Amino acid sequence: MPDFMKAGLLTDVTEQTASDPNYALHVQACKDIATYEGKVYGVGFTPDVSVLAWNKDLFAKAGQETEKGPATIAEIVDYARKIRALGEDT
Secondary structure: OHHHOOOOOOOHHHHHHHHHOOHOOOOHHHHHHEEEEOOEEOOOOOOOOEEEEEEEOHHHOOOOOOOOOOOOHHHHHHHHHHHHHHOOOO
């Protein structure tokens, strides 16, 4: 974002964030990366990956459990490799 902010390609949303009571609850690091020269150009969406969506049809085709998604990064990689093995266009 810094290059886009410096180039003037983003809209200043400082006024909107100042009037939003939820903005005060945002993680400071997210605010910092979206601020340039004292102006806010974005807001954090989520600072974590606590939600994971998966395609149950692809999981079934790859022989994976469809009702329980991967629980670790290693499982995500394993599942992805098995799904990728279904074909180049998957």
